[in-house]
Amino acid sequence: MKRGFILGRFMPPHEGHRLLCEVARARVDRLTILVCSLPDDPIPGALRVRWMRALFPDCRVLHHAAPVPPAPADGPDVWPAWREIVKTAHPEPIDYVFASDAHGARLAADVGAVFHPVDPERLVVPVSGTALRADPRAHWDWLSPPARAHYARRICLHGPESVGKTVLTAELAARLGAVQVPEFGRTWCDLYGTDCTMDDLLVIAKTQQALADAGARRCNGWLVLDTDPLMTAVWADMMHGRRDPWFDAWDEVADLYLLLDIDLPFVDDGLRVFGAADARRRFFALCRAALERRGVPWRLVRGTGAARIESALAAVHDRFGLAPAPAG
Numbered sequence: 071m072k073r074g075f076i077l078g079r080f081m082p083p084h085e086g087h088r089l090l091c092e093v094a095r096a097r098v099d100r101l102t103i104l105v106c107s108l109p110d111d112p113i114p115g116a117l118r119v120r121w122m123r124a125l126f127p128d129c130r131v132l133h134h135a136a137p138v139p140p141a142p143a144d145g146p147d148v149w150p151a152w153r154e155i156v157k158t159a160h161p162e163p164i165d166y167v168f169a170s171d172a173h174g175a176r177l178a179a180d181v182g183a184v185f186h187p188v189d190p191e192r193l194v195v196p197v198s199g200t201a202l203r204a205d206p207r208a209h210w211d212w213l214s215p216p217a218r219a220h221y222a223r224r225i226c227l228h229g230p231e232s233v234g235k236t237v238l239t240a241e242l243a244a245r246l247g248a249v250q251v252p253e254f255g256r257t258w259c260d261l262y263g264t265d266c267t268m269d270d271l272l273v274i275a276k277t278q279q280a281l282a283d284a285g286a287r288r289c290n291g292w293l294v295l296d297t298d299p300l301m302t303a304v305w306a307d308m309m310h311g312r313r314d315p316w317f318d319a320w321d322e323v324a325d326l327y328l329l330l331d332i333d334l335p336f337v338d339d340g341l342r343v344f345g346a347a348d349a350r351r352r353f354f355a356l357c358r359a360a361l362e363r364r365g366v367p368w369r370l371v372r373g374t375g376a377a378r379i380e381s382a383l384a385a386v387h388d389r390f391g392l393a394p395a396p397a398g
Contacts, residue, residue, distance in 0.1 A: 074098035074166045074186075077156070077177065080105055080118050082217035083125060084202055084209075086170065086195035090188045091126055094168040097186065101129045104159045106138055112203060113220070121216035132159050153180050207291050219286035225386060226295040226324035228361065228368070230353035231342040233330035234378060238371070239296040241379050242386070248292035249285040254278045255297065255305075259341050268314050271306050275299035279322060298324060300364065304356050308344065326389045327361055327368035328382050334374065 074094045080087055094101050103122055107115020119133045134155055156164075156177070167178035168186045178185035189195060197212040206213060206221040213221065225242060227235040236253065243250035255274045259266070266274070279299055286293050303317035332354045336345045344353050361368045369385035371378060 071100060072098040072165045073160075073162060074101045074168055075156070075160055075164045075181070075183065076101065076103045076168050077106065078103075078169075079107065079111075079199065080122055081107075081111060081113050081199050082202060082206075082220065083118065083121050083214040084195070084197055084199065084217065085212045085214070086189065086192070086197060088125065088214060089195055090168055090170060091129065093188045094166070094186070095126070095129065097168075098166055101126075102160050103129050103131045104134055104156070105131065106134045106155075108137065109135075117220075121214065124216055125214060134159060149176070149180060152177065156181055210291055215287035218289065218291075219283060222286040222289050222291055222293050223326075223390065224282070224286070224293045224295060224324040225326045225328065226298045226300075227330060228297070228301055228327045229330035229357050230332060230350060231344060232336045232339075233332060233334055235296055235330060238328070238330065238379065238382055239294050242382060243294040245383065246292045246294065246386075247290055248294045249289040251278075251282050251285045251293065251295045253296040254281060255302065256341060264341055264343050266305070266309060268306060268310060268312075271302055271309075272314055272316060275302040275317065275320070278302065279320070282322075295324060298322075300327075300360055300366075301357070304353070304360050307356050307360075308353055323364060323366050325367065326386065327366055328371045328385055329358060329361060329368055330378075331370060331372040333372055334378075 074097065076090060076094060078087065091101070091103065103126065105115060105119045105122055107118065115133055115135050119131055122131045138155065164181050164183040166186050167174050167181065167183045168188055169177070170188050170190055170192070174187065175185040195212060197209050202209050202213065210218070227239050229235060239250055242248065254277045258270065258274050262270070278297060282293065282295055282298065299317060299320045300323060303313050306313040306317065332350050336350060338345055344350055367389060369388070371381045371385060373381050
């Protein structure tokens with residue numbers, strides 16, 4: 071059995087790392103990837119380990135979270151410590167060490183392995199983790215799908231029924247060139263009716279989150295959500311006067327919420343429930359309270375027709391300093 075070893079920070083994992091690992095996987099029978107991290111890293115080590123395991127499920131991905139000496143290239147005095155780190159992570163013999171940096175050759179010699187360089191001049195994948203962290207959007211195409219999801223900016227529409235969330239979601243996505251994530255709850259209620267149990271609402275919320283995560287992995291940096299579990303939690307409050315604890319434990323909130331005012335007439339399309347004026351006002355108040363309780367960034371969107379869209383775009387610009395593309 072041929073064993074390979076890769077050492078890195080993967081902060082964040084990018085196409086250079088993918089190339090490195092794919093070359094290694096093709097040459098060895100078993101590949102071990104050691105993710106090193108420090109407590110104050112801008113991307114937590116445990117998160118990077120999850121990303122690498124998702125990207126390379128057939129590899130052994132380990133985490134070294136203890137304090138580490140400077141990078142091996144910084145001087146010879148650090149090599150005994152690094153040798154112990156590698157020995158602890160990989161007590162079996164190592165046949166090949168794969169790396170893009172020159173320190174890989176020294177590490178391979180130290181552990182009695184053959185050094186296999188991969189794109190050392192960064193000509194195939196001309197990017198680095200440092201450049202990606204400094205400006206992820208400038209190097210977006212080099213990010214791995216999990217890292218794209220991490221850096222994606224999420225704009226979520228929020229509010230009760232019949233306030234134009236679906237129309238506005240499509241318009242914002244078009245103006246931003248963003249991935250649009252539709253409301254799963256409508257699909258569910260169209261199949262099974264609007265008398266949702268708490269279990270139904272949990273299914274809706276968790277599926278909605280899965281759709282958002284899938285969209286984020288392929289987006290261009292922007293994701294526009296018709297809704298999210300924070301809104302489903304308000305539905306639970308409105309329908310049952312309580313919510314499952316899962317909703318308050320959920321923490322994947324958006325970067326900006328657009329709370330749509332109830333200044334549009336209520337239109338009953340057969341799937342809407344709370345059309346009475348007092349119920350609608352109560353629903354809107356609960357939506358607003360949910361945003362305030364969470365302390366998330368949000369803006370109120372008002373107006374009809376084009377004014378409503380412009381209000382939403384102004385909120386996006388105010389939050390992100392972004393001028394969306396003109397309509398048409």
